[in-house]
Amino acid sequence: MSTNVLLRLEAALVAVLALVSYGMWGGSWWLFALLVLAPDLSMLGYLKGPRIGAICYNAFHVYLVALAIGVFGWWYGSQPVLSIGIIWVFHIAMDRTLGYGLKFETSFQDTHLGRIGRD
Template identity: 50%
Template sequence: MTQFRHISAEHSTLGTIAQVLRLEGLIIAAAAIAFYWQMGGSWLIFALLILMPDVMMSGYLAGNRIGALVYNLGHSYIGPVAIGVLAFATNWTVGAHLSTIWLAHIGMDRALGYGLKYATGFDDTHLGRV
């Protein structure tokens, strides 16, 4: 039987891998901002909504496990990409704008080293310890 060894949050991504993931986040953020600009989105709306995913931190009021789950729902690429695909398929301009703002937020977070959270605590992320 194969055994899996648990890798601690602080050792999950080290050195070059973490740098590649951070660069990837920076590229996603830059691309999202460029797409938003190309679509002619309102920069006032962008400024008002760019930090909206951080509301998901409030999940930590219910403890680390729930907090990590809620935070990760708001900081995974799955949500904004799904909305973006739907927006593209249906010519839903507002959805396209929301999707790119959300992607920009996640990309900026990842570029700064804020990754998806482990249930062990807010500071334990897939990019290492914050």
């Protein structure tokens, strides 16, 4: 099994765990629907070129930030903040499951999981 397949399976498991956690926490599904694609607004950085685009996209597509927000919300008992963190983790995991990895500065299609789209 290739590394790419393993990384995508791992991401799928993270997505499932995020959904289960969200349901167990009692998060609002309306909030989930509203925010699940919000991290993709970072793609607007590509309007300034591939380097700035990759920096913006990657800043919003790393687990570290999303997990930190989720842990902060959990620690302080803030359901809205925890919900945002879990939604963000789910978004990242789904992107990775579909093959949308962290971007290289060469182009949007060049990711740590391989090239996406048509050549």
